[in-house]
Amino acid sequence: MQYEDFLAHMQVCIEQMAAPRYQVQFHSVIKNNDVEQNGVVLMKEGERVSPTVYVNTYYERYLQGESIPKLSKEIVELRIHTVQEHSLEEVADxxxxxxxxxxxxxxxxxxxxxxxxxxxxxxxxxxxxxxxxxxxxxxxxxxxxxxxxxxxxxxxxxxxxxxxxxxxxxxxxxLFPSSIRTMEEVLQELFIEELSPSIITEEVIEDVKQEIAAQAEFVHSMYILSNLNNINGASALLYPNVIENFSNQIQSNIYILPSSIHEVILVPFQEEIDKSQLIQMVSEVNETQVAAEEVLSSNIYYYDRMCKEIMLEE
Known part of the structure; x- marks a missing residue:
């Protein structure tokens, strides 16, 4: 079933389940990077605002074998029990x-x-x-x-x-304090998260550390800048003195690679670093690893300690 047909069937199914308590409205929303997503709003009589439930990911689940009635029921129940209702009314008040x-x-x-x-x-x-x-x-x-x-x-x-x-x-x-961690720390955390809790021991953790350390020497000189939530953390670039203090700490100018809207990668300047390889790396990651609406940029940036300025690196 094509996506447009899926939306039509979802709307009919949700309307049948939600009526007469809710009025069902499907609409398009422009998200980050002008990515268009389809959302459904279930509005009670007398309400001024209501949360939007985005249905794009439900189509992916449908293609994997889940039924439209099951997915529709989940959306209706999510609307009924959503934790956002009180907050949205507070906004409107x-x-x-x-x-x-x-x-x-x-x-x-x-x-x-x-x-x-x-x-x-x-x-x-x-x-x-x-x-x-x-x-x-x-x-x-x-x-x-x-x-x-x-x-x-x-x-x-x-x-x-x-x-x-x-x-x-x-x-x-x-509200969203910054966080700078080494690439090794982040990779170790990701590897360990993927392991079954029953097999995680100190020996396994040490093996993971050694495996990551052996993979690429370049990883040792890379740092991840985000916030403690790891959501929209690339904005930490703007925080007063964050980049300046880090640059002074490592005594180096810095290449800044926009990993996504959630984080950036800091690479201390070295003469032997090929800027074209950094640009290529960012482009490849954007194309293969980052969702379209989470891409920040395919360019890289440079922080100069003397100028105390972040500039576009070309």
């Missing part, structure tokens, strides 16, 4: 600057790949990227909930883009 000024944060996205989204929202330019602004509704064990700041909302707050950036510059590092 009070949109004043006083309420949200301590929750304004920034994120970085690719400027060229987000032309449609950026046409509708305030943003600032940063190298080949765009800094966008969001309000955090929740940040807990159930995940991060947020909404994007539109031009209309910014104007209702009587703010400029610079004013948004000033609030976000204080809030983002506070």
């Amino acid at each position: 009070d949109m004043s600057l006083e309420k949200w000024k301590d929750r304004i944060v920034y994120r970085v996205v690719n400027r060229k790949s987000n032309r449609k989204r950026l046409a509708e929202i305030p943003f600032m330019q940063f190298v080949d990227l765009a800094i966008t602004f969001h309000c955090v509704v929740r940040n807990d064990d159930n995940g991060i909930g947020s909404f994007i700041v539109t031009r209309d909302l910014m104007e209702s707050w009587n703010l400029t883009v610079k004013g948004l950036y000033q609030f976000a510059g204080v809030n983002t590092p506070k």
Whole structure:
């Protein structure tokens, strides 16, 4: 069954299950990198807002053999029991600057790949990227909930883009503290997560460490910059003094590789490093390892300790 037919069948099935309690609305949403996703909203009478459930991943599960009635039932139950309901009503109740000024944060996205989204929202330019602004509704064990700041909302707050950036510059590092770890640490953690808990021993962990250490000497000089949530962590590039302090700590200029919107890779400058290989590596990872809506850039950046500036490396 083609995707369009799947959506039509899903809508009929969800409407049958949800009626008469909910009105079912299917719509398209432009996500990061102008990736279009289809969402379904189940709205109760009298509600002003309701969470969107995205159905693209449900199509993948359908292709793997799960039935449309089963998937539809899951969506309806997710809407009924969602933890976002209270938060969304809270958003609609009070949109004043006083309420949200301590929750304004920034994120970085690719400027060229987000032309449609950026046409509708305030943003600032940063190298080949765009800094966008969001309000955090929740940040807990159930995940991060947020909404994007539109031009209309910014104007209702009587703010400029610079004013948004000033609030976000204080809030983002506070709400999402930065984290810098070695590539070895991250790879070890990923390998161990994939192992069955029943076989994890100190000896197994040591074997994993040795295996990673033997794979590539280049890994030893690579670091991962993100935030403690590992979500939209590439924005830590903007945090005051984070790159500067790290550069001073290792006494080196730095190549910055945009791994995804969630993290970047820091590589201390060495004369023997071939920049074209770094660019090729980023392009290959974007094409094969990163979801389309999570790609940050296929360019690389360079931090100069003397200039204290991040610049596009060409």
